[in-house]
Amino acid sequence: MNNVTPGPPGLTPSPLERRLAGLRGDAPQRSLDARALAALAANPGCGRRAVLDAAGVDKADLATRLGNPAPFGQSPFAISRGLGFERKVKADGCTVLLDLLRKELRLPEDSAPVEFAELVGDPKLPAGRVASARAALAAAAARPGVWTVLDQPLLRLEVAGSAAHLEPDLVVVRPDGRWTVVEIKSFPILDGGADAAKVGAAARQAAVYVLALRETAAELAGVEPSRDPYQEPGGLAGSPDSTALLVCPKDFGNQPAAAAVDVRKPMAVTRRQLDRLTGVEQLLDPLPPDAGFGQDRSDGQLTAAVGALAAVYSPDCLSACELGFHCRAEARCAGSVETLGRGVRGELGSFATIDRALAAAAAPPQGAAAPGQDDGDAESALRLSRAAALRAEALGGAALGGDR
Amino acid sequence: MSLLGTLARMEAVRDGRAVPLATVRHRHLADRPMVLVPLAAAGEAGAPLAVMLGQDRESPVLLSLPQPLDRDRRFALLADLAAELLPWLEGYGDQVELLTKEVKDPATGEKTEQVRELCTDAPQLLVPGPAAVEFLGLLGRSTRFRRTAEDPDPGPYPAPARVPLLGRWLTQLRDRAQVPGSSLLLAMTDLLGRHWATGQSRLEDQHLGALLGWIAPPAGLTGAEAALRAETARDDRGQLLCPPAGPTTDPRFDSGLLAPAITRYDAARQLGDAVAAQAREADIAALLETVLRPTWERMWQGVDLLRALPAAAHLPERWEGDRWSYTSHRDRIAAGEPPQPVRDDAVTAARKLAQREREQTRLDIQEALDDPLAMAEHRLSGEAMAGVVVEVEPAYDTTGRTPKPRPLVTLRTDDRPHGDAGRELYRAGGPAAQKAELVSADPASGLVTVRLLNGMGRKKEPEPGSVPEPGEQVCFTLFELTARQSAPLPEPEDTPWTHGGPPAARAGTVPADPVEGA
Numbered sequence: 058m059n060n061v062t063p064g065p066p067g068l069t070p071s072p073l074e075r076r077l078a079g080l081r082g083d084a085p086q087r088s089l090d091a092r093a094l095a096a097l098a099a100n101p102g103c104g105r106r107a108v109l110d111a112a113g114v115d116k117a118d119l120a121t122r123l124g125n126p127a128p129f130g131q132s133p134f135a136i137s138r139g140l141g142f143e144r145k146v147k148a149d150g151c152t153v154l155l156d157l158l159r160k161e162l163r164l165p166e167d168s169a170p171v172e173f174a175e176l177v178g179d180p181k182l183p184a185g186r187v188a189s190a191r192a193a194l195a196a197a198a199a200r201p202g203v204w205t206v207l208d209q210p211l212l213r214l215e216v217a218g219s220a221a222h223l224e225p226d227l228v229v230v231r232p233d234g235r236w237t238v239v240e241i242k243s244f245p246i247l248d249g250g251a252d253a254a255k256v257g258a259a260a261r262q263a264a265v266y267v268l269a270l271r272e273t274a275a276e277l278a279g280v281e282p283s284r285d286p287y288q289e290p291g292g293l294a295g296s297p298d299s300t301a302l303l304v305c306p307k308d309f310g311n312q313p314a315a316a317a318v319d320v321r322k323p324m325a326v327t328r329r330q331l332d333r334l335t336g337v338e339q340l341l342d343p344l345p346p347d348a349g350f351g352q353d354r355s356d357g358q359l360t361a362a363v364g365a366l367a368a369v370y371s372p373d374c375l376s377a378c379e380l381g382f383h384c385r386a387e388a389r390c391a392g393s394v395e396t397l398g399r400g401v402r403g404e405l406g407s408f409a410t411i412d413r414a415l416a417a418a419a420a421p422p423q424g425a426a427a428p429g430q431d432d433g434d435a436e437s438a439l440r441l442s443r444a445a446a447l448r449a450e451a452l453g454g455a456a457l458g459g460d461r
Numbered sequence: 462m463s464l465l466g467t468l469a470r471m472e473a474v475r476d477g478r479a480v481p482l483a484t485v486r487h488r489h490l491a492d493r494p495m496v497l498v499p500l501a502a503a504g505e506a507g508a509p510l511a512v513m514l515g516q517d518r519e520s521p522v523l524l525s526l527p528q529p530l531d532r533d534r535r536f537a538l539l540a541d542l543a544a545e546l547l548p549w550l551e552g553y554g555d556q557v558e559l560l561t562k563e564v565k566d567p568a569t570g571e572k573t574e575q576v577r578e579l580c581t582d583a584p585q586l587l588v589p590g591p592a593a594v595e596f597l598g599l600l601g602r603s604t605r606f607r608r609t610a611e612d613p614d615p616g617p618y619p620a621p622a623r624v625p626l627l628g629r630w631l632t633q634l635r636d637r638a639q640v641p642g643s644s645l646l647l648a649m650t651d652l653l654g655r656h657w658a659t660g661q662s663r664l665e666d667q668h669l670g671a672l673l674g675w676i677a678p679p680a681g682l683t684g685a686e687a688a689l690r691a692e693t694a695r696d697d698r699g700q701l702l703c704p705p706a707g708p709t710t711d712p713r714f715d716s717g718l719l720a721p722a723i724t725r726y727d728a729a730r731q732l733g734d735a736v737a738a739q740a741r742e743a744d745i746a747a748l749l750e751t752v753l754r755p756t757w758e759r760m761w762q763g764v765d766l767l768r769a770l771p772a773a774a775h776l777p778e779r780w781e782g783d784r785w786s787y788t789s790h791r792d793r794i795a796a797g798e799p800p801q802p803v804r805d806d807a808v809t810a811a812r813k814l815a816q817r818e819r820e821q822t823r824l825d826i827q828e829a830l831d832d833p834l835a836m837a838e839h840r841l842s843g844e845a846m847a848g849v850v851v852e853v854e855p856a857y858d859t860t861g862r863t864p865k866p867r868p869l870v871t872l873r874t875d876d877r878p879h880g881d882a883g884r885e886l887y888r889a890g891g892p893a894a895q896k897a898e899l900v901s902a903d904p905a906s907g908l909v910t911v912r913l914l915n916g917m918g919r920k921k922e923p924e925p926g927s928v929p930e931p932g933e934q935v936c937f938t939l940f941e942l943t944a945r946q947s948a949p950l951p952e953p954e955d956t957p958w959t960h961g962g963p964p965a966a967r968a969g970t971v972p973a974d975p976v977e978g979a
């Protein structure tokens with residue numbers, strides 16, 4: 058999705074927005090989608106990612122230009138199977154889907170009519186799509202007692218002064234007036250359970266949709282959106298349900314099965330991440346004024362600009378962020394201990410580089426702290442040199458033998 | 462990760478190649494293991510695409526599908542797989558040793574002799590990584606309940622006769638693989654990762670090519686370079702030089718080569734051109750072989766590396782547990798028991814959990830006894846100490862009628878056992894079950910004194926060899942050197958109603974026959 062996103066109508070861009078747009082340069086804007094927003098939670102502390110996301114820089118493209126392309130991709134078989142399953146779920150006027158929804162959300166039997174909202178679908182008209190989804194939600198709210206299905210509505214979420222465009226698979230307005238987000242995924246619910254990591258990712262994604270729906274609902278009600286996911290406002294503003302419906306193939310076939318997922322917790326996490334993005338201004342400070350990520354920049358300039366943004370690399374980045382291979386190369390170059398695993402830094406105390414930690418390991422054990430070292434340093438140094446001595450002894454010696 | 466593990470990884474970075482994480486091989490390695498590399502069809506759970514397998518490195522068997530969505534072909538592939546694996550799996554059931562055990566009848570108190578069979582050896586299956594283990598589990602789950610044409614009510618899509626049996630064996634192997642230290646089904650990345658530390662994270666070690674890149678980098682490359690090449694290098698068609706070890710294939714292989722080849726196959730079939738379809742099918746098999754071969758070679762490279770390590774002393778004992786596991790599964794099948802249920806009943810689940818915990822403890826103890834590098838972990842954490850005996854002072858317990866030897870042994874060590882005076886200690890590598898107690902520890906001088914408490918015979922003077930001599934290397938642990946038996950659990954038939962009652966009462970919960978793709 059390379060939508061050029063217009064700012065809020067009638068507003069001139071703020072200095073921050075201008076600065077972010079300047080960073081992006083002539084590169085096409087990558088508008089944040091739910092996957093990107095949900096992935097923020099994977100590495101919340103990373104300022105580099107926060108800035109690039111806020112500026113709408115296409116990180117996959119950037120990674121390629123940096124010479125470390127992201128290894129992500131989806132198999133055409135997976136895509137076509139996913140699409141096929143989605144069609145199946147939505148077939149017959151969503152009869153099966155609504156049955157699953159009633160069952161999983163424990164709704165009473167009803168014979169309310171089912172209507173399908175007319176939505177603008179042209180991908181070139183994001184603003185029109187957002188407006189039509191909003192209008193459909195408003196119309197549904199005015200007419201209780203009916204099922205209204207919004208198929209791939211486009212929702213807008215304000216993120217750090219720019220608009221993120223989000224496209225849930227389905228939003229269903231129930232006869233009781235509540236709105237339920239429906240996520241259709243192609244991993245199976247096997248014997249009643251599903252892969253926890255995948256359910257977690259789907260829940261984070263659904264959480265972003267509920268957040269966007271809450272903003273829309275608050276706008277329609279003319280009130281401020283609630284910041285606390287655990288507090289449901291009354292009236293129209295409280296229409297979005299914080300329980301989403303996850304629809305997956307059942308066992309090894311492609312019959313749909315569903316599970317209700319409470320997304321309040323991921324909503325709270327994502328909310329915090331989004332608020333952090335608003336603080337992106339301070340993260341820009343280390344960037345030289347002329348830095349940028351546009352297509353016109355040389356490799357050296359790009360590397361320098363990316364390097365100026367503080368990264369918080371951990372090996373988990375490799376599967377979560379497009380820049381994973383780039384940041385890994387950088388972290389390896391710097392000899393940083395984080396390249397060895399997430400928990401390693403905590404284990405090594407103040408030793409941030411492999412060289413320093415190895416030097417401490419090679420030094421003879423010292424009882425007291427050397428000048429310039431604090432007690433924590435001395436303690437980690439002592440443990441390291443003990444570990445090194447034990448390792449050397451074990452590798453030099455023979456086995457103790459079994460219990461005779 | 463432990464500090465010693467981290468230190469080893471840092472050394473690997475410094476040296477530019479992996480460093481040892483063990484001085485011995487901690488897992489049983491069969492003389493002729495079965496190596497199996499599965500590929501899965503993307504987007505579908507437990508759907509096979511191809512399998513390369515065999516016990517002979519030079520001549521692997523390739524099974525593959527021209528169209529992974531074709532249910533009949535999928536069954537045919539599974540039937541072929543069953544034909545390859547079942548004779549091998551069942552073959553180990555023929556050679557047995559007879560063990561007699563005295564059992565007491567709980568009612569009459571009468572003692573009788575019970576003779577049990579134990580298979581002398583068991584099969585060992587090696588796959589590239591944990592994902593392949595899970596995939597075999599999925600295959601087992603999707604096939605073991607299937608009805609076959611031989612069933613009285615075969616249903617709409619009967620499976621080939623031996624496929625459900627294969628499913629039961631795969632389920633058994635996958636289940637056993639959850640037991641720490643077991644070796645019937647092992648993942649190569651786990652095996653290599655247990656014995657070598659690379660200069661990358663455990664997450665990256667899941668990539669078999671990258672892991673081997675660190676352990677055995679080609680001449681002229683550092684481990685990091687070799688690993689990066691394995692992860693990212695592509696040929697001029699954009700295909701990875703080191704294809705993923707599966708079960709998922711590289712998406713760019715799927716889109717660039719496999720999908721077009723399948724389209725050509727489908728087209729030939731649609732035209733009813735049997736000759737062309739066969740040729741297109743052969744193309745697909747050749748294509749799949751090119752992405753399986755590199756992993757196949759790496760599997761055997763891994764086997765070679767592991768074989769070069771000396772076997773740990775406790776391997777035969779642990780392998781016996783695997784042989785029991787194999788034997789009892791053989792017996793369940795022979796007795797005509799139904800396939801393993803989808804979910805274990807409460808008692809079976811609790812038993813398995815208790816067994817895994819017990820086996821984990823036993824594994825930790827045995828690895829520490831077998832390998833000074835594993836014992837070093839405990840020494841670093843203050844749970845063990847080792848050093849050279851500097852003084853032995855005879856002493857006696859004179860409270861009883863005859864004095865008993867209670868010698869004081871002082872050793873020199875930098876280890877700092879976490880325990881106060883009086884703490885019970887266990888001697889590793891000494892007389893069986895010899896205990897001691899901590900008398901004093903002085904970190905400044907590096908001297909620790911312990912008092913030996915048993916294992917020295919019945920006489921006043923200790924049996925020769927039961928007390929270490931000055932100059933001897935000794936090791937004491939703060940943890941017991943045998944795993945405790947956990948509290949007995951009821952038999953599954955006696956499951957209390959609070960935990961769902963006996964399994965038979967809930968037999969109806971076993972799915973009759975999940976029909977696929979309806």
Ligand code: SF4
Nearest residue numbers: 103369374378381384
């Ligand atoms: S890969 Fe780099 S930019 Fe992305 S989250 Fe990790 S450290 Fe931040």
